[in-house]
Amino acid sequence: MIxxxxxRPTTVFTGVPIYDPNFSKHSISxxxxxxxxxxxxxxxLLIQEMKEAGITKGVIMGRQAGVKSGSVPxxxxxxxxxxxxxxxxxxxxxxxxxxxxxxxxxxxxxxELGFKGVSVDPGFADEPLKADDRRLYPIYAKCEExxxxxxxxxxxxxxxxxxxxxxxxxxxVANDFPDLQIIxxxxxxxxxxxxxGVAFITNxxxxxxxxxxxxxNMPGATHFVEAANYYLGDRMLFASAYPIRSLKQSVSDFMRxxxxxxxKEKILYKNAIRLLRLE
Numbered sequence: 001m002i003x004x005x006x007x008r009p010t011t012v013f014t015g016v017p018i019y020d021p022n023f024s025k026h027s028i029s030x031x032x033x034x035x036x037x038x039x040x041x042x043x044x045l046l047i048q049e050m051k052e053a054g055i056t057k058g059v060i061m062g063r064q065a066g067v068k069s070g071s072v073p074x075x076x077x078x079x080x081x082x083x084x085x086x087x088x089x090x091x092x093x094x095x096x097x098x099x100x101x102x103x104x105x106x107x108x109x110x111x112e113l114g115f116k117g118v119s120v121d122p123g124f125a126d127e128p129l130k131a132d133d134r135r136l137y138p139i140y141a142k143c144e145e146x147x148x149x150x151x152x153x154x155x156x157x158x159x160x161x162x163x164x165x166x167x168x169x170x171x172x173v174a175n176d177f178p179d180l181q182i183i184x185x186x187x188x189x190x191x192x193x194x195x196x197g198v199a200f201i202t203n204x205x206x207x208x209x210x211x212x213x214x215x216x217n218m219p220g221a222t223h224f225v226e227a228a229n230y231y232l233g234d235r236m237l238f239a240s241a242y243p244i245r246s247l248k249q250s251v252s253d254f255m256r257x258x259x260x261x262x263x264k265e266k267i268l269y270k271n272a273i274r275l276l277r278l279e
Contacts, residue, residue, distance in 0.1 A: 002251060003272040004050070005208050006185055006239035007058035007088075010041045012077055016063065016070035028211060028244060035246045043080065046242075047087055053247035056269065057086075059239075061119045061151060061185065062093025064102075066126035071095070074105060078113045089276065091119040091151055096129055096136050106142050116276045117183070118143050119151040123159025130159075132169035132176075140173060144180040149206075149275060154195075155186030167195040174202040181275060185239065187212055192220035196227045199235060206275065207232065210239035214253040225257050233263040237271055 008016070037045035050058060060080065064071045074092045081088045092109035094102035109115040120139060122129040129136060131152050143150045152173070155165050167188045174182055187209040188195035199205045213224045228236050240250035259267070273279055 001269040002053070002055045002238060003089075003269045004055045004058045004240050004242070004247065004250075005183070005237040005272060006061055006210055007046075007242045007247075009043055009046055009060065009080065010038055010243065011043045012060065012072055012080055013063070013070070016072065028215075031216070032244065033246045033249050035243055038243045043084075047084065049247050050087060053251045055240075055247055055251070057089055058242075059089045059091060059116075059272075061091050061153075062115075063119065063121055063124075064093040064095040064105075065121045065124035066095070066097070068126065069121065069124035074109050074113065074115070078109075078115075081114070090115040091117040093119050093121075094139060095125070096120055096122055096133075096139060097125050097127060099135065099138050102139055103142050106139065106146070110146050110148055115148075117149040117151060119153070121153045121158060123164040124153070128159050128164060130164055130166075130169040132172040136173075137176070140177045140180055144177050149181035149183055151183040151185055153185045154188045155212075156190055157186070162190075165189070165191060167191050167198045170195065170205060171198045171202070174198065174205050178204060180204060181206065183208055183237065183275075186210060186241075187224065189220060192223045196223060196232070199227070199232055203235075206235045206237055206271070208237040208239045210241040210250075211244060213257065214240070214245065214250050216253060216256075221257075225259055228259050228263050228267060233260075233266050234271060236267045237275070238268045 077090045081090045092115045094105050183206045185208045187207040189212040209224045213221045
């Protein structure tokens with residue numbers, strides 16, 4: 001069993017920069033294998049690739065990030081989950097620059113559409129924000145009230161400069177909302193030691209290093225492995241970040257890591273089941 005905590009199907013994320021041909025030329029794509037489901041823009045092929053990789057379910061992380069970074073209607077994600085409920089789980093994307101709309105979207109997504117969490121990309125907003133910008137706090141408060149986790153995408157890619165990926169802002173949110181479960185996709189890379197420090201002294205921050213632990217020779221990956229084997233095994237989540245890397249390649253690269261076998265089981269699916277209350 002494997003739960004992939006970050007999948008962006010081509011049929012849903014049309015027009016989002018990760019599907020821009022120029023993105024495939026970036027250094028992050030070095031060594032990436034071609035993906036047939038991307039080439040053919042096929043959801044059915046994606047599901048077949050999930051089966052071949054041993055992935056039981058994929059979490060579709062919604063995005064409402066404005067003009068430059070793209071937005072995906074949550075209704076479009078809901079259609080995919082409703083059509084293939086055995087394969088996909090949904091997180092609702094919300095626009096942090098329109099709080100009233102965001103709060104309505106969260107309530108509808110969780111209470112009516114059956115979404116399992118909320119996703120924000122602060123640094124991708126038309127007016128880039130850091131995670132601890134007070135304009136985001138009503139979103140965090142609503143998630144805390146509803147008892148659902150929030151995913152705060154944080155890395156070198158997300159924001160106009162490296163300061164937007166600094167983990168101090170995640171730390172402040174974790175302190176201000178101690179009952180809110182916070183997932184950090186891309187694990188605030190390149191600030192690996194800093195985000196590991198935040199996770200060390202909080203109990204509500206979950207890291208999903210995805211590419212930054214899966215890619216061979218990625219700087220900082222060994223530190224994620226060490227943390228998993230020491231104290232973070234209960235709050236780390238596996239993700240492929242598809243379509244940047246294929247599902248099969250991501251699983252294969254993760255499995256080669258020197259992580260204890262019982263901890264791998266937690267990262268691959270047990271932690272996600274507990275976090276999303278799928279038991």
